[in-house]
Amino acid sequence: MTQSSNPDQKRPLTLRDVSEASGVSEMTVSRVLRSRGDVSEPTRERVLEAARRLGYVPNKIAGALASQRVNLVAVIIPSLSNMVYPEVMTGISRVLEDTGLQPVVGVTHYQPEREESVLYEMLSWRPSGVILAGLEHSDAARAMLENAGIPIVEAMDVDGEAVDSVVGISHRRAGLQMAEAILKAGYKKIGFLGTMMPYDHRARKRLEGLEEGLAAAGITLADREFYSGGSALLKGREMTEAILARNPDLDFLYYSNDMIGAGGLLYCLDQGIDVPNRLGLAGFNGVELLQGLPRRLATMDACRLEIGTTAAQIIAGLRPGGVVGGERVELTPTLQLGDTIRV
Amino acid sequence: MTQSSNPDQKRPLTLRDVSEASGVSEMTVSRVLRSRGDVSEPTRERVLEAARRLGYVPNKIAGALASQRVNLVAVIIPSLSNMVYPEVMTGISRVLEDTGLQPVVGVTHYQPEREESVLYEMLSWRPSGVILAGLEHSDAARAMLENAGIPIVEAMDVDGEAVDSVVGISHRRAGLQMAEAILKAGYKKIGFLGTMMPYDHRARKRLEGLEEGLAAAGITLADREFYSGGSALLKGREMTEAILARNPDLDFLYYSNDMIGAGGLLYCLDQGIDVPNRLGLAGFNGVELLQGLPRRLATMDACRLEIGTTAAQIIAGLRPGGVVGGERVELTPTLQLGDTIRV
DNA sequence: TTGAAAGCGCTAACAG
DNA sequence: CTGTTAGCGCTTTCAA
16 A cells, blocks of 8 residues: 655644644635635745645535535436436536535335345435435325435426425326326227336336326236336337237337336347237337437436436526425326337 | 534534543543544443533544544545556555545645645645555655655656655556567558547556567557547547548557547447457557446556555555565556457 | 633544 | 533624
């Protein structure tokens, strides 16, 4: 382990070191380093020069304790492997970059207990705000959020009761809207393919919305197939093969996400199945990936980027009209029929 | 904004509140909450009960300042959209989960200046270690790393000089190995397709390795095509079309990543190009996605998960043999010929 | 424009 | 097993 420059170091440098090296009081050094208050130009330069020369890195822990201010925003998401969340993160970062706030990511793996412990851990750093996915939390988690005394944004989903602010789309309505599109195109025997995860509440709500929409036309979901783990594209193929083998007269497949939908599409093309006439397909999310596929899978944009930017704006206090908290922002996803629903 | 329970709250709860509520000294409360030292069972329970009832969340800022210990590990990566990094993260989390250490993610967008500022920001929280991608850093960043006095792991790449420990593969060697496989299969007119990013040092090194390997057989790279931004799958299609239009007699295409490679493969299949006889293809990374494609793209596994776990073990002091720092772990990627290199 | 004093909320180290 | 005493490194507040 290298340990160059900063000679007899052991103890990390403190403000006092910079103070001594520059012959200026700690307080003034602090002012210079935070660009707070008025400091004469010569003093300023002496301080900066000394800090740079020593390689001083401020201790935010001490700073935060003294000032009771922490420029961290806790972001709690279910997974990093599902591209949806990194995209929300991108939206969040984009807004926070200009505010001096820093996102800190925690991952729950879709487990409520993990969410609870990650939240506890993060709150113990006294962040300036919390953004987390979904409206479903353990009682303890909800209690922590309510008592945190900082802005909370529940993101992605608006179907339920929020602790403070909420930004997202209605997944129930998304499912409903898909049902309407399917029925309008004349499909009758509909199958659903999705994740096994009992805690993927948003996929569950889409399915409920779908069933509700079908029921309104007197139609019942003909079959369903669930999976967990593994390569989504491959799973999409396998599930499609399985459900069609079991139920050859299905004429529409609704996938809970675009990756398995893409796998299904590739499978159907391989098999020479006539999409969308013999069989219609649709996914969910509007992922970029779809653009390179041989045919455009029908999908619905989940407004991921906008969810991220809006959530971040709420935390950063940047909402138009100076709204302070308790906001409810429902975004409207657009249905893209692509080439896999007949017209 | 809801603000239930914890009645006249304004000020967040402190240890003292729990101490008063339970009639036990602050010190003992602290011991119970950290499970440190011996505390009688009845006292323990009174404290826990009080803490739970009040909804107390410890203040790690104060704790860290007092104990000079921070259970955070800084992880600095170029991007979240490139699935490679989330996978490394997965490896890191998996190991850290059992150690009480918490990863904190920072993203640089492949910009050295961003890396420098993210690093500065993170170091100011005095983490227990740093894991960052690559060996190329600004002078200032390198100086900070050297002076940090904590374990540093540079991950992904081993071609260069490390600050402390390094875990990864040799991308130069990966390119070389690919060149050998290409030549062995009898391809002669080779094209390279990659990202524009001047700071994707690892892609650059693979290209250099490829050229070196080809040169050994007296062959020069016939053409190259670069891109930036957009859907990688779609870009892969477009670039493949462009390079083949310009240079129809190319008989092998080496892509700098699997996503554009997959796009290229889909394009070739669409066009009815005979892969791998008329045209060979290869990507890089061994991404899961490939498994669902109609044909298996040749690729090379980048050992992402193992890089993550090893890096985390080094930071957590979990290396076999109790090694302490300054480790160099070179992993060996395996070449998978798939169905797109002829045999 | 600069400095001195007094903590922020917690834990190390030591006593009892 | 439990309590007391000092800080951790910075910023707030007030004074010069």
